[in-house]
Amino acid sequence: MTIIKFPNNFKWGVATAAYQIEGAVKEGGRGQSIWDTFAHTPGNVLNGDNGDVACDSYHRYEEDVQIMKDLGVGIYRFSVSWPRIFPNGVGEVNQEGLDYYHRLVDELIENGIEPMCTLYHWDLPQALQDQGGWENRETVEAFANYAETMFKAFNGKIKLWLTINEPWCVSFLSNYIGAHAPGKKDLSAAVNISHHLLLAHGKAVNKFRQCNIEGEIGFAPNVTWVEPYSRNQEDVDASQRAIGWMADWFLDPIFKGTYPSYMVDLFEENNADVPIMDGDMDIIRDSVDFIGINYYEANVGRFNSEAGLLQLEDVDMGYKKTDIGWFIEPEGFYKILTYIADRYGNIPIYITENGICVNDGVEAGEVKDARRIDYLKGHITSVNRSLQSGVNLKGYITWSLLDNFEWAEGYSKRFGLVHVNYRSLERTKKDSFYWYKKVAENGWFSV
Numbered sequence: 001m002t003i004i005k006f007p008n009n010f011k012w013g014v015a016t017a018a019y020q021i022e023g024a025v026k027e028g029g030r031g032q033s034i035w036d037t038f039a040h041t042p043g044n045v046l047n048g049d050n051g052d053v054a055c056d057s058y059h060r061y062e063e064d065v066q067i068m069k070d071l072g073v074g075i076y077r078f079s080v081s082w083p084r085i086f087p088n089g090v091g092e093v094n095q096e097g098l099d100y101y102h103r104l105v106d107e108l109i110e111n112g113i114e115p116m117c118t119l120y121h122w123d124l125p126q127a128l129q130d131q132g133g134w135e136n137r138e139t140v141e142a143f144a145n146y147a148e149t150m151f152k153a154f155n156g157k158i159k160l161w162l163t164i165n166e167p168w169c170v171s172f173l174s175n176y177i178g179a180h181a182p183g184k185k186d187l188s189a190a191v192n193i194s195h196h197l198l199l200a201h202g203k204a205v206n207k208f209r210q211c212n213i214e215g216e217i218g219f220a221p222n223v224t225w226v227e228p229y230s231r232n233q234e235d236v237d238a239s240q241r242a243i244g245w246m247a248d249w250f251l252d253p254i255f256k257g258t259y260p261s262y263m264v265d266l267f268e269e270n271n272a273d274v275p276i277m278d279g280d281m282d283i284i285r286d287s288v289d290f291i292g293i294n295y296y297e298a299n300v301g302r303f304n305s306e307a308g309l310l311q312l313e314d315v316d317m318g319y320k321k322t323d324i325g326w327f328i329e330p331e332g333f334y335k336i337l338t339y340i341a342d343r344y345g346n347i348p349i350y351i352t353e354n355g356i357c358v359n360d361g362v363e364a365g366e367v368k369d370a371r372r373i374d375y376l377k378g379h380i381t382s383v384n385r386s387l388q389s390g391v392n393l394k395g396y397i398t399w400s401l402l403d404n405f406e407w408a409e410g411y412s413k414r415f416g417l418v419h420v421n422y423r424s425l426e427r428t429k430k431d432s433f434y435w436y437k438k439v440a441e442n443g444w445f446s447v
């Protein structure tokens with residue numbers, strides 16, 4: 001038996017996002033978001049699911065905070081629904097929206113849980129999308145205004161801030177692949193959006209610093225690891241393109257002040273140019289106190305000239321898969337974390353998402369999700385190995401507290417430590433909840 005032990009100051013947390021858990025989409029003065037539009041458009045979400053009710057956490061947040069208190073975590077990472085604060089994206093602030101998040105944050109603090117706030121977790125106000133959304137450079141200013149409003153309203157209460165969650169999903173998954181809202185399939189638009197997201201992040205951080213807001217700020221790219229199938233240069237280069245698309249593309253501008261040239265070339269070869277204007281890269285560079293890293297899966301990649309933008313195909317090596325079809329490969333977590341540390345240096349990192357989709361149900365009042373416990377053991381062991389290797393890891397936040405609306409997969413895919421019955425909205429703590437509780441309380445576990 002091996003003991004995996006973390007430093008006493010290492011933080012443990014759990015994460016959710018507004019559109020995935022809140023519901024109450026027409027309450028409290030909330031405006032419409034692009035996910036309300038996308039989910040209510042037939043064919044976009046499995047089984048026609050939407051976030052109208054979700055986990056009803058808008059009304060049940062006190063119960064959810066008590067569950068987190070029992071879990072023993074130090075951090076709760078949640079997101080704010082921008083259209084609750086600015087129903088039309090800009091203009092008059094909706095005080096009811098601010099009041100809701102004050103209730104939530106006060107409840108967390110009263111129960112000894114530190115709030116980590118993500119400002120943008122994909123639910124763009126529809127009114128801004130109607131003006132071009134993230135493709136429109138004016139949305140950058142709208143985001144900076146929204147961010148400043150939140151910073152000032154919660155200064156001293158919230159001390160850990162994230163601007164944008166998974167910019168690759170917001171830009172490329174949602175506007176090139178088209179699997180998420182708004183469901184566009186235009187590489188040039190997606191590259192354009194990726195730059196505007198970084199610019200919006202940089203402008204928000206400028207506001208954070210100009211207003212002398214207490215605490216730290218970062219953003220949370222999602223990353224993957226792709227192991228080359230062979231040492232052939234074509235396989236190595238193709239695998240690097242997949243890693244760079246999610247990591248380098250969003251982290252190089254912040255830590256190097258430039259986009260990775262091999263990806264700029266790839267996009268230009270596909271008629272997609274980055275719309276950089278004078279001064280943009282100065283706004284983006286050095287604009288974080290820490291970064292959040294979201295990791296779920298790794299792949300093995302092989303060059304295939306016919307295989308899409310990256311000319312890369314996945315090779316099925318027989319790894320175990322999750323119930324959403326992603327490969328389970330904890331080694332990839334260690335590899336991408338050490339890759340990031342090697343490329344950018346000793347930057348403070350929180351793991352802001354890591355978790356597994358397994359759809360175990362309730363039987364006799366219990367959920368025996370042994371596969372989730374195995375996944376967490378393997379991946380948190382990789383986090384510990386990365387920490388031992390010198391990666392400046394500050395904490396681990398698992399996705400997710402609750403089963404919730406998993407975007408285009410709807411409610412068919414369960415990531416929670418807590419099972420949610422979507423008819424009764426009853427919460428049931430899974431076996432993994434009790435395993436993670438011991439880790440959060442003790443800071444160690446055995447494998």
Ligand SMILES: CCOCCOc1ccc(-c2cn(C[C@@H]3NC[C@@H](O)[C@H]3O)nn2)cc1
Pocket residue numbers: 017020166169173177179222294296353399406407
């Ligand atoms: C090549 C074609 O691909 C089509 C689908 O491609 C993807 C890629 C990535 C995802 C994805 C989903 N999640 C989990 C979420 N992270 C944020 C939080 O809200 C969780 O719900 N992370 N990545 C989905 C779909």
